[in-house]
Amino acid sequence: MLASIIARFQTWRRHRLTAKRPWQDWEYLVLDIETSGLDAKQDHIISIGWVVIREGQIQLDSAQHLLLNGAQVEASVGIHLITDGDLEDHGRREQSVIRYLRLLLRDKVLVMHHAPLELSFLKAWWRQQQQASLTLHWLDTLAIERTKSLRASQPIQEGGFRLAPCRARYGLPEYQGHDALTDALATAELLLAQISYQGKDCRLHDLLQIGGGHTKFVAG
Amino acid sequence: MAAIDVSEVQKFLYSTPPFANLSSAQMASILNGMEVSYVRQGQTLTLAGAAATLHLIRRGACEIRTPNGALVDQIADGECFGVSSVLAQNPDGLEIVAMEDSLVYRFAKASFLQVFEQSEALRLFFEHTQHHRSRKLSRTQGSDINTPALQLSTPIEQVMTRQLIKATPEESVQIAAQRMTEARVSSILIVDAKEEHKPLVGIVTDRDLRSRVLALGITSELSLSEVMTCAPATLSPDSLVMQAQTLMSEYNIHHLPVVTGDGVPVGMVTAADLLRHQELSPILLINQIHRQTTVENLARVCQQWPTLIVNLILTDMKPADIGKVLAAVSDNLTRRLIELAIAKFGQPPFPFQFLVFGSQARKDQSLGSDQDNGLMLSSPPNAQQSEYFSALSNYVCEGLGACGIRLCPGNIMASNPDWRMTQEQWQQAFSNWITSAAPSALLNASIFFDIRCVYGDEKALTDLLKGMQKDIAKNSLFLVSLTRSALASKPPLGFFRHFLLESSGEHKHQLDLKHQGLALINDIARLYGVACQTYRVGTIPRLEQAIREKLISEDIARNLIDAWDELNGLRLEAQRRHWQAAGKASAYLDPSTLSPLERKHLKATFATIKEAQEIVLQRFARGYA
Incomplete structure (x- = not known):
């Protein structure tokens, strides 16, 4: 009993300490998913794209773009231009994809644009696929942007928090594609830009405060 | 890990010289280990450690500077830095300063070098870039000590005298002296007339005549072979001004014959020639x-x-x-x-x-x-x-x-x-031009x-x-007509600020810097020039006078002066290049030879002219045209 309390305390302390290290000391997995709809209860993930930030640099080698099999092609397909054929050809077994992702996420901070939606899908998926539980830090570039605009008392118009207008505010280029990988890369670049505007000594802790949190993916 | 398949990155590389020429296998290799970073405006990058490699600006603008802050180059979207770091360990210690927030791709050194070895196009491109930057660098440094390096690297052939005054060793000192006086030169070349190709065997200078003949009271009947300097120091025709200078100071001499491989004299360089060239x-x-x-x-x-x-x-x-x-x-x-x-x-x-x-x-x-x-x-x-x-x-x-x-x-x-x-x-x-005020008459008379x-x-x-200005003051219509003819040509900016280029002929896809740019500013300045109380004739003095007489806002005038300087600089540079390449001057410029940053400047310059034209229209033609 005592031992488990001490162990939990130490874990907590370790998290507190590490959160105070400069942001570059951490690795980040920037992820975007394409889904068949907006409701995690009914809809499912069609494809996942991600890219890793290590030592403050986006590692293009780490880029992945995976289509999941079993995904039914529905209404949103028109937007993403994924066909049944693509799903057949490039589909991966969901089990292996999720195990791979779990491995990568173990020592990384998860980064998304508009976390609530993505997290709800990821959590639902985790339950479905019976994965071992995983706790992690996450960052939301949309939340960071919203906090910054509140702090600067510069309200941003409706629609101004979508990925493209956020990027435009930092002078980042416009991307034509909107597949999961392109959006993941776009989000990663946005995060670097946001961090560079946080000043020299930005820590992960600061980022978590303005647009992130700590969560647990629970097994089903 | 697997080859990178990030379409936005590939698309950008394929639209950027010299990467556009890479095969898909080479593209895959060069992308290996590539990283992306974001650099805040004002941030300095030292190209050391992991950063000692090639970088490509995806979006933004940077300056390449020497360690003591002198500007070497300005670069923007689609241009590279770190060329000398990846190819030669950055011998000049160059630094990069971001002028705008910039998104930068960083190539893994090993991947870049591997493809660099394979691709001729890549090699030529980056060697050229490196050469170009080091030339700019030497100019930057040269201007500090006021002896531009390029003067020293001029081929000696461009400096030497080709009219040679010669004598044979058997001829007398007196004959040589007469010949030198006639030709008003300070040295004479001694050639062996017995050999068929008449090679150089010696030289006699003014100083030799003074010290070896006159000072010793020797008779002027003496043959040249007795007083000449045998086997003098010489240069080959492909040597550089720098080498001539070194030789002269080394041997403390002022005359250097230029001879071909088999000893035939083809030219003469004196210290005065070098001085003249350098000044x-x-x-x-x-x-x-x-x-x-x-x-x-x-x-x-x-x-x-x-x-x-x-x-x-x-x-x-x-x-x-x-x-x-x-x-x-x-x-x-x-x-x-x-x-x-x-x-x-x-x-x-x-x-x-x-x-x-x-x-x-x-x-x-x-x-x-x-x-x-x-x-x-x-x-x-x-x-x-x-x-x-x-x-x-x-x-x-x-x-x-x-x-x-x-x-x-x-x-x-x-x-x-x-x-x-x-x-x-x-x-x-x-008076006739001013009172008739027919635009066609003015076009030719301006x-x-x-x-x-x-x-x-x-x-x-x-x-x-004075009489002309009095006439102009009396005839308000004249300025209207002069304005119309001044605004007959517009700066070459189309919708979306694309350049409107010559669409056919010898100068297809080129800008005419004189008629599409400078002439427009000259026309505007002329309007102010004749409207001012005090007549000035140059474009810049006219605009400055118009500021003093409060006919033009200082902002607009300064912008126009800057635009004029910029266009004139570009025109002179274009002419120089055409002149050196083809022996004739042409003020045409191919915008695709400009860097994105230079293009941006040029577009801003034309936008300035456009703005000034609108102001002129309001001021002198009250909006009618």
Whole structure:
């Protein structure tokens, strides 16, 4: 009993300490998913794209773009231009994809644009696929942007928090594609830009405060 | 890990030279280990450690600077830095300063070098970039100590004298001395006449004659073989000015024969030649002009003129200052020709003024400018006097032509009787242009409103200008018409700020910097020039005068002056390149040879002209046009 309390305390302390290290000391997995709809209860993930930030640099080698099999092609397909054929050809077994992702996420901070939606899908998926539980830090570039605009008392118009207008505010280029990988890369670049505007000594802790949190993916 | 398949990154590389030429296998290798970073404006990147590799700007702008802050280059989207770091360990310690927030791709050094070895296109491109930057760098550093490195690297052939004065070893000291005096040279080459190809065997200089003959009281009947320096130090025709300098200081000599591989002398370089070359001096050219006594000799001296202009451009002199220097040279040349004409045809029957128009008047001539001039006579000539001025004018205009200032295609020259008038007639001519105010008449006449006197009493011209300004003040329609003709051409910016380029012919897809840019600013400045109380003739002085007289806002005027400087700089540079490559000056520029940053500047420059045109329209034509 005592031992488990001490162990939990130490874990907590370790998290507190590490959160105070400069942001570059951490690795980040920037992820975007394409889904068949907006409701995690009914809809499912069609494809996942991600890219890793290590030592403050986006590692293009780490880029992945995976289509999941079993995904039914529905209404949103028109937007993403994924066909049944693509799903057949490039589909991966969901089990292996999720195990791979779990491995990568173990020592990384998860980064998304508009976390609530993505997290709800990821959590639902985790339950479905019976994965071992995983706790992690996450960052939301949309939340960071919203906090910054509140702090600067510069309200941003409706629609101004979508990925493209956020990027435009930092002078980042416009991307034509909107597949999961392109959006993941776009989000990663946005995060670097946001961090560079946080000043020299930005820590992960600061980022978590303005647009992130700590969560647990629970097994089903 | 698997090859990177990030479509936005690949798409960008495939649209960027030189990566566009890579095969898909090479593309895959070069992308291996590539990283992306974001650099805040003002941040400095030292190209050390992991950063000692090639970088490509995806979006943004950076400056390449030396460790002590001197600017080497400005680069933007699609341009690379770190070239000398990846190819040569960054010997100059260059640093990168972000001028805008920038998204930067960083290549893994090993991947880049691997593809660099395979791809000829990549190799040529980056070696060129490296060379280009190191040249800019040497210019940056050179200007600190005021001896541009490029002068030292000029081939000796461009500097040496080709007219050689020779003698054989058997000839006497006296004969050699006579020959040297006749040719006004300070040394004589001794060649072996017994050999068929007549190789160089020695040299005798003024100093040798003094110290080895006269000082010792030796008879001048002595043969040259007894006093000459045998097997003197020589240069080969492909050596550089720098090597000549080194040799001269090493041996403490002032004469260096230039000989071919088998010893045949082909040229001679003296310390004075080197000095002359290095000074690049317009003063020297002007002095030489005043010493010449025939048109042929003037023409010969003026052959140096294009080289002088090219050198002035290469030394990064300000365009406005280059204009002043060239005006000084052409004014002096014109005066010398008039003096020679008077020496030939006799004193003029009465005083006259030699007027220049257009670019010579405005002092913005460049390579290949033509002549526009006329005579103003102090009284009406009789037939015989007309004859005299005709002869004089023909002599001067043809002389200018022979010296490289092209005849005017529109025949606005003193040699044309139409442009030899008395002061009253000139006054009348201006009056007609001003009161008739027909735009077509003005289009051809506008260069007459840029006018300067280079010979004769300036008072007459001042009176003429006063009368002209009085007429202009009385005829408000004149400024409206002059405005219309000034705005007949628009800067070459289309929708979305694309350049409108020549669509056909020799200059397809090129910008005409003179007629699409500079001339528009000259036209605007002329409007202010004639509207001002005080008449000025140059474009920049006119705009500055308009600021003083509060006819133009200081902002607009300064922007226009900057635009003029920028376009003139580009024109001079384009002309220099065409001149050195093809021997003729062309003011056409291919915008695709500019960096994105330069293109951005150029577009802003044209936008400035457009804005000024709208202001001019409001001010002088009250919006009618």
